[in-house]
Amino acid sequence: MKRNxxxxxxxxxxxxxVLLPIYFVLITSxxxxxxxxxxxxxxxxxxxxxxxxxxxxxxxxxxxLVNSVIVAVGTVVPMVIMSxxxxxxxxxxxxxxxxxxxxxxxxGLAIPVQATxxxxxxxxxxxxxxxxxxxxxxxxxxxxxxxxxLIIANSMRDVPKELFEAMxxxxxxxxxxxxxxxxxxxxxxxxTVAVYQxxxxxxxxxxxxxxxxxxxxxxxxxxxxxxxxxxxTNIPVVMAAVTLSSIPIVILYAVGRRYLVxxxxxxxxx
Amino acid sequence: xxTTAPSPLPSAAxxxxxxxxxxxxRDRPQLSHVLFALPALxxxxxxxxxxxxxxxxxxFTTWNGIGPIEFTGLTSWKxxxxxxxxxxxxxxxxxxxxxxxxxxxxxxxxxxxxxxxxQRYRNLLAVLYFLPLLxxxxxxxxxxxxxxxxxFGLASGLNLDVFALNWLGDTTLVWYVVLFVIAWQFxxxxxxxxxxxxxxxxxxxxxxxxxxxxxxxxxxxxITLPQLKYTMITSSTLMVVGALTYFDLxxxxxxxxxxxxxxxxxxxxxxxxxxxxxMGVASGLAxxxxxxxxxxxxxxxxxxxxxxxxxxxxxx
Numbered sequence: 001m002k003r004n005x006x007x008x009x010x011x012x013x014x015x016x017x018v019l020l021p022i023y024f025v026l027i028t029s030x031x032x033x034x035x036x037x038x039x040x041x042x043x044x045x046x047x048x049x050x051x052x053x054x055x056x057x058x059x060x061x062x063x064x065l066v067n068s069v070i071v072a073v074g075t076v077v078p079m080v081i082m083s084x085x086x087x088x089x090x091x092x093x094x095x096x097x098x099x100x101x102x103x104x105x106x107x108g109l110a111i112p113v114q115a116t117x118x119x120x121x122x123x124x125x126x127x128x129x130x131x132x133x134x135x136x137x138x139x140x141x142x143x144x145x146x147x148x149x150l151i152i153a154n155s156m157r158d159v160p161k162e163l164f165e166a167m168x169x170x171x172x173x174x175x176x177x178x179x180x181x182x183x184x185x186x187x188x189x190x191x192t193v194a195v196y197q198x199x200x201x202x203x204x205x206x207x208x209x210x211x212x213x214x215x216x217x218x219x220x221x222x223x224x225x226x227x228x229x230x231x232x233t234n235i236p237v238v239m240a241a242v243t244l245s246s247i248p249i250v251i252l253y254a255v256g257r258r259y260l261v262x263x264x265x266x267x268x269x270x
Numbered sequence: 271x272x273t274t275a276p277s278p279l280p281s282a283a284x285x286x287x288x289x290x291x292x293x294x295x296r297d298r299p300q301l302s303h304v305l306f307a308l309p310a311l312x313x314x315x316x317x318x319x320x321x322x323x324x325x326x327x328x329x330f331t332t333w334n335g336i337g338p339i340e341f342t343g344l345t346s347w348k349x350x351x352x353x354x355x356x357x358x359x360x361x362x363x364x365x366x367x368x369x370x371x372x373x374x375x376x377x378x379x380x381x382x383x384x385x386x387x388x389q390r391y392r393n394l395l396a397v398l399y400f401l402p403l404l405x406x407x408x409x410x411x412x413x414x415x416x417x418x419x420x421x422f423g424l425a426s427g428l429n430l431d432v433f434a435l436n437w438l439g440d441t442t443l444v445w446y447v448v449l450f451v452i453a454w455q456f457x458x459x460x461x462x463x464x465x466x467x468x469x470x471x472x473x474x475x476x477x478x479x480x481x482x483x484x485x486x487x488x489x490x491x492x493i494t495l496p497q498l499k500y501t502m503i504t505s506s507t508l509m510v511v512g513a514l515t516y517f518d519l520x521x522x523x524x525x526x527x528x529x530x531x532x533x534x535x536x537x538x539x540x541x542x543x544x545x546x547x548x549m550g551v552a553s554g555l556a557x558x559x560x561x562x563x564x565x566x567x568x569x570x571x572x573x574x575x576x577x578x579x580x581x582x583x584x585x586x
Contacts, residue, residue, distance in 0.1 A: 004486065007384035011395060014381055017454065018399055021413050024424075028416070041422060078313075086310035093303035101307060108318055112514050112563045114536040115556040118549050119324030120317065121335075142317030145310050174302040203406035205518035210544060221408035225522055228412050235416045242409045249404045257397070 029053070029240040036236050052240035056227075061244060063216060064223040069248075071133055071219055072201040075140040080194050082141070083148035084186070088178045090149065091156045092164070102153070108146035113139075117210055124211050135211040136219070140201050148193040155189035156182055188259060195256035202249050220245040322560070328553035335549050346550035355542075356555065359535035360562075366534055367513040367566065369445075373453050374460060374509060375502070381457070382464025383494055396465065399458040407455070411522035414451050441531035444524055448532055451523065452516060460505045467501035468494060503574035510566045514559060535559055 028036060030048035039045065090102045120139050121130075129135040159182065167177050183190075208222040218226070224245055228238045253260065329346055333339040350356055385392045385399075402410070415438070417423045424433040437447050471494065479489050517536045520526065526533035526541065533541070536559060543552025 004384065004387070007380065007387075010377075010380055011384045011392075014377075014457075015395060015398060018402060018458070021410075021417055021454070022401060024417055025413050037422060041424065078309075082310040082313060085306040089303040089307040093307070094299040097299045098303070098307070101311065104319075105310075105314065108314060110511070110564055110567055111318060111322055112511065112536075112559055114515050114517050114539070115559040115563070116318070116321035116325055117540070118328055118543050118553050118556060119321035121544075122324065122328070122339075122549075123317070123321065138313070139317045139321075142313045145314050145318075149310070174300060174306075178306065199404065203408075205406065205408050205521075209521075210540075221406040221518070224406070224408050224412060228415075235419070235422065238412060239416065242405075242412060245409060246405055250401075253400070253404050257400075 025239045025242050028236050029243045031236045033234060033236060052237045053244065055237050056241045056244055059227065059241075060215070061223070061241065064218050064220050065245075065248070067133060067217065068202055068219045071136045071140070071204075072198050074133065074137040075144065075201045076194050076197045078137075079141040079144045079148060079197055080190055083145055083152050083193060084183070084190060085178065086145070087149050087152040087156050087186075088182050090153050092174070092177075092182075102149075105146045105149045108143070109150070111143075113143050114206065117206065120207075121210055130211060131213045131217055133212075133217060136204070136207050139207055139211075140197075140204065144193075144197045144200065148197065151193055152186055152189045155186045159185045191256060192259040195252060195260045198252060199249060199260070325553045325556045325560070328550060329557050331550045331553075333549040334547040335543065336547075342550070346548075346554050349548070349551045350554035350558070353551075355530060355533060355538050356535075356558075358530050359533055359538035359555070360558070362533065363514060363535040363562070366448075366516065367510045369449050370452060370513045371506060371509055373449055374457050375506065377453070378457050378460035378505065379464050379495075379498065379502075381461040383468050383490065385461060385465040386468035396462065399461060401458075402455050403459055405455075407516075407518035408522050410451060410455055411519050414447065414523060418447065438524060439528055441528055444528060444531055448516075448520060448523065451519065452513075455519070456509070456512065460509065463501060463505050464498065467498055471497045499574065503570060506574075507567055507570045510570060511563050514563050514566070535562075 024041065027044040028041065029052055030050070031039070031045040032049050032051060035045045035049075086101070086105075090098045116139075124130050124135045124138070129138075163181055163185075164177055167181055172180070203221060204219070205221045205225070208217075208219045212218065212222070215226075224238075224241055227241050231237050328339070329350075330341060330343060331339050332342040332345060381399075385396050405413075418433070418437045420434050420436065435443060437443050475493050475497075476489055479493060484492065515536065516534070517540065520532050520534060520537055521540070524532045526537045535555060539552045539555040539559065542555060543549045
């Protein structure tokens with residue numbers, strides 16, 4: 001085999017393109033203001049300082065982090081349970097009754113979330129939930145369902161029918177079949193969906209922007225945005241905030257990478 | 271159907287008896303199945319379908335976001351269709367779709383084909399490529415703002431005059447920035463899709479081509495590209511529909527500026543509704559967005575000529 005010079009050059013070049021901004025964020029986080037304005041931006045500061053991180057944590061960063069975690073968990077857990085139960089009905093239920101249900105959720109894949117923000121704002125106001133964390137979870141759950149159901153149902157179709165029939169013979173109810181058989185057999189798909197939705201929820205900007213208003217209801221992306229408005233000139237502090245806000249999701253990625261990548265690409269190809 | 275079927279003996283759990291009982295179980299609509307699906311249906315109905323219907327209804331009203339909602343017929347639509355910023359946003363969003371596709375698809379295919387190679391280090395590259403996808407658009411936009419700062423960003427670090435241009439303040443240059451940042455964020459995702467697809471192509475096809483004396487480029491053009499057809503449909507669908515939703519990034523990076531140079535339709539909709547308090551007009555713009563999204567998605571599928579559900583991406 002000849003070496004693929006073109007592909008290789010392109011591949012490594014893209015790696016530089018990907019990593020350079022991330023590198024810039026990291027080294028800038030550890031610079032003092034004076035160092036930042038007086039030194040070369042691509043050379044790390046010696047010694048690194050952690051004053052920026054302390055400043056970020058003092059600016060209620062912990063609260064925004066907790067808000068983001070609450071919204072992510074409050075979105076992902078109900079959504080995974082609902083998607084799983086609906087998938088069970090779609091795969092195991094009466095065909096003529098549930099194929100419209102399946103198609104309805106497929107339609108949901110084509111709805112651009114942005115286009116629904118005005119009515120969602122109205123609904124949330126009417127439910128007296130404006131400016132609460134729950135307001136962020138509800139649309140998040142709804143718009144996460146279509147793709148999740150697609151992925152989970154595809155995985156449930158692969159469970160051998162004989163296993164369900166064996167449980168029928170043992171006199172199990174549908175409820176028992178769902179939790180004792182379908183759940184363990186589809187758990188990889190459930191993890192995929194959970195990790196992916198956590199990622200979406202964690203990085204969501206639009207719903208928090210529209211549905212909340214008080215500083216104490218802010219999630220991280222929104223907090224970052226207002227933070228850089230306040231500290232426009234203090235770039236090292238803003239970069240430290242970017243770094244801190246990304247750490248939890250990078251950890252989640254390290255743990256759930258296998259599931260995330262396979263699930264995303266499989267879901268995308270259907 | 272009240273007669274209970276004789277329960278088949280465990281020994282009869284072979285094809286015949288078992289599958290009839292399996293079929294029979296599926297033939298009876300069961301209340302439990304309906305109940306299982308209900309929570310998802312209710313959530314989806316109230317927070318996704320209802321808003322979709324609601325946005326059409328609201329486009330025939332006048333509402334400032336706080337006071338009463340008044341039915342005013344086509345007033346909001348007249349406004350939607352006569353404002354210059356609607357057409358500006360429409361043209362920009364379509365430009366965004368085309369430019370995004372042209373920049374991301376060729377690069378993603380080339381990178382994906384490269385990453386599909388057998389060496390171990392390519393998997394490590396794939397892991398690193400994925401990093402931008404983890405960051406929020408807000409974080410990415412803020413990062414690039416700092417990087418492009420003419421005085422303290424890359425311009426002074428790398429001493430390249432190209433970075434010292436007024437990237438975010440010039441109506442033409444800002445587009446290069448936006449397209450580059452979007453590419454930086456999303457090319458890795460499409461690269462992964464293509465990597466999975468290229469790995470599915472049978473090696474024997476390449477071996478046959480080599481025996482026929484086809485070089486690497488020829489193999490790529492005659493085998494890889496045609497085999498990626500369905501993957502291209504999938505990736506392109508996600509790409510063009512996604513291009514309609516680059517709201518957060520542009521909102522933080524440019525606020526639609528300079529002037530209205532990057533005020534794409536979703537941003538125009540947000541600013542009209544939530545800053546200009548014209549929710550009826552914003553709803554009309556949202557309807558346009560839905561129509562364009564559906565039109566683009568169908569158009570891509572049509573161009574592909576076949577149902578993309580037949581994509582060969584399964585479980586890549």
